[in-house]
Amino acid sequence: MIHREKKLNLDNAINRKLEKEGSGAVLKRLQQAVVQRDCNGVKALTERMVTEGVELFEILNQGLIPGMLEASERFRKGKFFIPELLMSSRALKFGLSILRPLIQERNKDVLGRVVIGTVKFDLHDIGKNLVIILLEGSGFEMIDLGVDVSPEKFVNAVEKNEAQILAMSSLLTSTMSWMKFTIELLQASGMHRRVKTMVGGAPVTQIFAKNIRADAYCREATSAPSVARKLLGIESNARAVFSE
Amino acid sequence: MNQSIKNPKLLILACAVMEREIQQFRNGQVEFKFFDYGLHRTPENMSKTLQVEIDHASEEDYDGFILGYGLCSNGIVGIHSQKKRLIIPRIHDCISLFLGSPESYHEQAKQHPGTYYLTPGWIEKGETPISKFNSYAQSYGEETARWVLHEEMKNYTRILLINTGVCEIEPYQKIARQNAEFLGISFQEIQGSYQLFKELVCGPWSKNFLVIKKGHSIQQEMFLDL
Numbered sequence: 001m002i003h004r005e006k007k008l009n010l011d012n013a014i015n016r017k018l019e020k021e022g023s024g025a026v027l028k029r030l031q032q033a034v035v036q037r038d039c040n041g042v043k044a045l046t047e048r049m050v051t052e053g054v055e056l057f058e059i060l061n062q063g064l065i066p067g068m069l070e071a072s073e074r075f076r077k078g079k080f081f082i083p084e085l086l087m088s089s090r091a092l093k094f095g096l097s098i099l100r101p102l103i104q105e106r107n108k109d110v111l112g113r114v115v116i117g118t119v120k121f122d123l124h125d126i127g128k129n130l131v132i133i134l135l136e137g138s139g140f141e142m143i144d145l146g147v148d149v150s151p152e153k154f155v156n157a158v159e160k161n162e163a164q165i166l167a168m169s170s171l172l173t174s175t176m177s178w179m180k181f182t183i184e185l186l187q188a189s190g191m192h193r194r195v196k197t198m199v200g201g202a203p204v205t206q207i208f209a210k211n212i213r214a215d216a217y218c219r220e221a222t223s224a225p226s227v228a229r230k231l232l233g234i235e236s237n238a239r240a241v242f243s244e
Numbered sequence: 245m246n247q248s249i250k251n252p253k254l255l256i257l258a259c260a261v262m263e264r265e266i267q268q269f270r271n272g273q274v275e276f277k278f279f280d281y282g283l284h285r286t287p288e289n290m291s292k293t294l295q296v297e298i299d300h301a302s303e304e305d306y307d308g309f310i311l312g313y314g315l316c317s318n319g320i321v322g323i324h325s326q327k328k329r330l331i332i333p334r335i336h337d338c339i340s341l342f343l344g345s346p347e348s349y350h351e352q353a354k355q356h357p358g359t360y361y362l363t364p365g366w367i368e369k370g371e372t373p374i375s376k377f378n379s380y381a382q383s384y385g386e387e388t389a390r391w392v393l394h395e396e397m398k399n400y401t402r403i404l405l406i407n408t409g410v411c412e413i414e415p416y417q418k419i420a421r422q423n424a425e426f427l428g429i430s431f432q433e434i435q436g437s438y439q440l441f442k443e444l445v446c447g448p449w450s451k452n453f454l455v456i457k458k459g460h461s462i463q464q465e466m467f468l469d470l
Contacts, residue, residue, distance in 0.1 A: 078286030083380050083392045121357045123399035147399050148357050173315045173467060174336040174353065180470060202287075203317050205464065212470070 023054045027063040030095070034067025035074070037087035039094045042067075046095040056099055056106070060138065060225075064095045068130070069222040082126070089130050096137030103139045110141040112232050115157045116167040117145035118201075119178035124171035127201055130221040131167060138225035140165075151182035158186070158195050165228055170201040179204075180212035187213075196231040200224070254331075255301055256445065257294055258312020259283070261365035262338055264410040265438055266312060269445035274310070281370040283319065290319030302327045310444060314338055315467040324461035333444060334454045334467055341444070342406045344437025346452065352434075358401035362423070363408060363436070364416045372423050373397055401429050408436035 026049055033041035042064070049059050071088035074080035080088075104110075114135055118128050125147050132142050143161050145153060149168075158166050166186070170176045179199050186192040199209050200218035209217035216227045253273055258266055260278040267276070277297065283290040290313075298309055308329040313320050314337040323330065333341060339361050340349040352359060362372060371379075373393065380389035405420040407413045417433065424431035440452060449455060454466055 076286070076288060078289050081285060082396055083384060083388070086392050086395050087384075087388070121353050123358050125399065126395065171317075172336065173317060173464065174350075177468065177470060203315075203464070205318075208464065208468075211465075 030063035031067035043094040111139040112164040114165040115163040117149035118147040122175035128169040131224045151185040256310040260369040265441040287319035330456040405433045406436040
């Protein structure tokens with residue numbers, strides 16, 4: 001690959017330092033391009049960094065994801081609203097669509113298979129769809145059950161697809177309880193031993209996740225890749241997963 | 245001042261979308277303050293804004309505070325009064341108030357999860373799909389506005405207008421229908437109820453309300469049946 005060859009040429013300390021500073025500045029620009037909803041900017045900067053040999057892992061975790069995290073924080077604080085959040089997600093997608101095939105090429109096997117959906121009686125999917133593109137971009141295989149997903153449907157899909165992770169989202173406090181019912185059904189069927197559960201969504205809290213005995217909680221959609229890797233025990237060597 | 249101590253009043257802090265319904269039960273024992281619907285968009289700001297009001301008013305001769313809000317996506321979590329009690333409906337959001345009970349809301353949500361609820365107050369002081377589209381289009385142009393609204397609303401299947409009987413409904417029917425046509429989804433109207441509004445303002449506060457003692461704060465768990 002081009003970026004590998006180029007990297008090999010930078011074999012002295014000074015060059016490495018320059019490269020680091022250079023890529024740091026570009027990563028910062030990439031973050032800002034996501035926040036500024038600049039699809040073409042995100043695409044161009046991601047392509048440039050891939051060509052210049054910046055690690056895919058770095059582009060993802062120090063460029064695209066922090067950019068999306070900042071957009072989400074602005075949304076939480078009322079500085080961004082739904083249009084800005086969606087437009088940042090769209091820009092993020094431009095970058096991830098470049099990284100995804102490269103990550104797949106490098107890691108022949110997917111990191112894990114994730115069944116995901118919005119819980120029963122809830123039709124909100126902006127956050128869930130963001131988690132899907134982030135996890136797909138990070139090397140997970142996603143099985144999207146859509147919205148208004150019953151516990152039975154979740155459990156059947158986990159079994160049928162032999163998923164390692166079940167991810168559930170909810171935007172309404174009135175539908176959060178369906179996460180609990182789904183986890184209870186998993187336990188009743190004995191499948192909780194084979195699959196890890198992660199939950200998230202605007203009203204979901206760490207305490208709630210703990211109370212319903214979910215295995216993990218995502219405060220932000222952007223934390224989903226890291227949380228998923230931790231659940232499968234691959235976070236500590238995440239760098240190795242994404243590097244040669 | 246002495247007179248007001250003898251006649252302790254309650255201060256109602258409520259969302260502007262329910263102003264008409266609440267004002268029906270105006271009496272000498274309550275005072276009102278209504279807040280912009282926009283607080284819903286940012287739950288963090290909702291709790292901060294209401295807390296400032298409570299802290300400020302705690303020095304006055306109120307007997308307690310009534311919140312005309314539901315859990316509202318955790319927008320009221322953490323709110324407390326060091327000196328007075330807080331009364332709040334034990335509901336997820338104001339739709340239960342307009343429909344008259346949490347059970348009726350649950351029934352509607354079960355039958356049609358993709359319901360976008362409207363009331364005269366929501367249309368006047370809140371937002372509608374058309375008003376959202378116009379606001380998006382103003383900032384980002386029509387093409388982007390169409391895409392954003394589609395992403396936001398694509399799973400909705402019906403608009404339900406709740407008629408609480410506080411005003412002439414025809415103008416609102418027209419607007420609600422226009423919104424349903426705009427989205428290409430069905431339109432229905434349902435008779436609402438002012439029972440919970442009456443209890444909210446006048447008491448006695450039944451099982452549908454939480455009375456929080458002074459010094460305690462509102463928590464999400466208080467609203468969940470787990």
